Amino acid sequence: MRELVALETAAFFSGFGHVVMPLLGTGPDGRPLLCSFGPDGSEVARWDFHTGKRLWCYDEGMSGCNDGVFVRRRDGGVSLAVATEDGIEWWDALTGEYRPELTWEEATIWDLAVGKQPDGRPVLLGACHDGGIYRWDGETGESLGAPLRGHRVMMAVSFVSLTGNAGVIVAGDDAGRIWRWDSLNGEPMGEPLVGDASQIRMIEALPANGNPLIVSRDQDSNLQRWNVITGMPVGQVINTGTDVHGLAVTELDGVAVLIAAGADETVRVWDAGTGQPIQLSGQGVVVHAVDAPDGGALLAVCTSRGEVVVTRYAFHPSRF
Template sequence: MGVRQLMGQEIARFSSGFGHVVRSVLGVGQDGQPLLFTSVPNGSDVSCWDIRTGGRVWCDNEGMSGCNDRALMRLPDGGLRLACATEDGVEWWDALTGRRRPEMTWEEQTIWALTGGVLPDGHPILLGAGHNGKMYRWDAVSGDLLGTSPSHADRGSMMAVGFVSFPGHAGVVVSGDDDGRIWRWNPVNGDQMGEPIEGHGCQVDIIRGLPVPGKPLFVSSDQEGVLKRWNAVTGAPIGSAVETGSDVFSLATASVGGVPVLFAAGADETVRAWDANTGEPIDLRLRSAVVSALTQPDGTALVATSTPQGEIAVHTYSPLTRG
């Protein structure tokens, strides 16, 4: 049996209007159709794109103090919230209309990374990794600050944050700092869970929850492009570390035909993929410095990439085959 392959086809290609890589996140509109949201590092542009036409749905070029990360959260009324992490804090939008929400702006600390989460009662929250070493929690509906993790004298800057959800549990917030440590938090009250994990030998850049049914797993990536999988409840490592050989700029996850897939892209402009449950490599022929992914209701997955020239491509991938 050969290495499993992801077989896909390009369904859209269009220019972002910028001559450099743009970061993206995939979401779903109220009509069930996928949308692509992009931002640029200097914070000068945030846009929403119709994948079917390649046209902008909306664009906000009012500007902000940089865009370190972005996150989408589904609201109880069916709406969609977009948040961007800035040098000053967090900016918010109604993602479907492009309406900026200045009354929700939070400006107290540089936030390096964001992710969405859901409380046990179904209420959406935003989670942030702060330069001051704290993990932040905001109400995704109102933008109100719900709380932070406790101060810690021996904690450096938080650089990454992820949320792990699984049945019968409130979930776990996971953050990584610039000393390579991984911290776990209760999403309801912000209390620390267990001791920090000495996860990496250098700064933790990205953390993502893994969509493995019934298993509370997440993946972390450091400045040297080393990927490690962990159990969020016990803090135990899962399998062997993966050395990509390149700086990793983005991680994304999706389920393809029921198989949880982890995607990584970075400095060498090579998109790599693994079975998120077993760690088995998956053959994928895509070139890009960044990647985002979205599971579709029919069991396929959308994967969006951006070239160094700012050209966006979207592919659809079907269940895996053996090569």
């Protein structure tokens, strides 16, 4: 079995005695960018994970935080968008400047993803409780046309990049269906895929490697990989063995990996192409990941006690 080894680890206390959601990204200088938010909406913050110093904090409170994403702007800056019970809130991720003029407050957004518009500009995608997939300009916050309509409640959304500026918007609903739209014209791509009889709670795009795949997580925390073009399932269902609270994907030395963490505070990893498990020693309730410049990966996990641990991983050289 392949094994991941920790090359460098930093840990600090978030200030809360419960789980916060870590969010990893890359700043304009190429260095890692770490933010966090509490599910109760009490705080959004940016951290220096080497020192544990809070670089900025917004603590005026929101109506709960369901998800968050970084949006890279063409001016070199990075925005932070957070999904709430009321809609979307925005910040400058680097400075912590709150952007109330970009606020969208019309309905509960459960999940967020970042894609690209036909001209290459970023687009923010939101899975809404009213059954729509909403689209906003990632730089101005302006709504982009009517929402893409599925069925029932939309719980999860992702964006799969294809050649050029083409892509596929993928979403999962509370009836276990997966929907697909062409990102260039908003037209549906075939019939909805039947993922499971339960809700599709998470969807993530896997690193392509010539094969446009997604992975979905249902209410029972089973993971299924799909070819987003053909709509066909790929490989066997992965039974995680726990209630998954965090699902992340990254690439390690050219290998796409799938990472999950949940109720039993065990971080699990699989080869996204084969579905085979990869050995890792790690604990946490939620997880987020980003590619590292050296071919490894950075993982941020949070424990049930509010500890945030950021680790740089690579494959064990003797067990690759």
